[in-house]
Amino acid sequence: MIRFLPLFFSVFLWPSISLAQTDSTSVLDAQCRDADTGASLPYATVVIRRAGEFPRVHITDLHGRIEIDGLAPGIAHVQARRQGYAPSDTTLVLSRGLISTLELSLLPIPILLREETTVQDISAPDLIRLLIANTRFEYLHTGYANMDTYAFDAYSSQKVINRKTEEVVAGIEYTIKGYYQPPDSLAQHITGIRNWGKWRLSVSPGLTQSPARGIVDDKSFEIAPHPLSSDALEHYHYERISTVQVGDLHVSRIGVSPRHGHKPGLLGDLWIARDDFSLVGYDLRLNFPALLQLRGIDHWQVYQQNTRYLNEYWLPARQICTIKTRDYTAQATTRCYRYDLNTDLPPAIFEAPEIVILPEATTRDSTFWAAHTADRDTAHIRMKSELLQGNLPAAWQKLGSGRNQ
CATH class of the missing domain: 2.60.40.1120 (Carboxypeptidase-like, regulatory domain)
Incomplete structure (x- = not known):
């Protein structure tokens, strides 16, 4: 069973193509x-x-x-x-x-908080200590004692942009049915997929569990320690940038940077809920020493925003993965919705590879896409009406054949 989902990139040397832009919006x-x-x-x-x-x-x-x-x-x-x-x-x-x-x-207008809500003056390092001390499923979400399993739906789109011309040269969209069971099992089934264009760069499908590791040109890497490692406070500097009120809750934004700038690490922001010290989201990118380890990669960044469900659980709502080479940018956006909490899940779901493209995924017709994209913004994908078979990125073709990443 795969217990992590890395970002997956492949750089291809096909001739450049140019698509005319007729954007009237x-x-x-x-x-x-x-x-x-x-x-x-x-x-x-x-x-x-x-x-x-x-x-x-x-x-x-x-x-x-x-x-x-x-x-x-x-x-x-x-x-x-x-x-x-x-x-x-x-x-x-x-x-x-x-x-x-x-x-x-x-302009702020004070509102009455719940009687039991208190806001303590907690330093950034102490907030990080409390977050790290919590049970947590990597960077996806905090573990909750009364949340056993869940299933969710997701819609994702990916585009590849020529950095010189700013033209979108390839696009893909797909739907996901995801399943989770504690402490760290995640299964993601691609139920529908369609794409167009030639792929110079690609991001693997589904939610990634950590911005600190991935695969480039079939070679895996992991940045350690990362900002939520058990020993992170020894290696990272944390600064509380702001604390804002979300309903009757407070969320603190914490700036993150390596203490030693010459060592590989991540920098950016973490958001932490002040009531239970749950992870609300993050926006982290690799620093320059880390990028030096990745051949041909100029930028590597993951943004995740969680939403509070049932006034208790902070679960992923949106994740954006952005990769840049000298010539191209690949950006994948995944939106999660329709969570079904504490549902019975067959064990067989987690015995297969973590990411699977279902056989019927590439044969979905227009009726399927009309039903699954009615409330999704897919204008930037410029999807062609026909389904293009056999033109998936190389890494995705491995998923289609049932092989592990």
């Missing part, structure tokens, strides 16, 4: 902040209203940002809302083929 890049402190506001609701259209509703990430593409040019009314803050409204004109940037400042 607009992109909105918005940032939500606390008007008093300037702190980023994660989990804020951003509503975009346009005359004659249904409102579009989006949630900011852990950095307080959203990027929305596929918007029609013209006048748009944007409102940002968040519990404990007054709404922020503005109107702007979206231009065809351009990115519009917007900063939304929300």
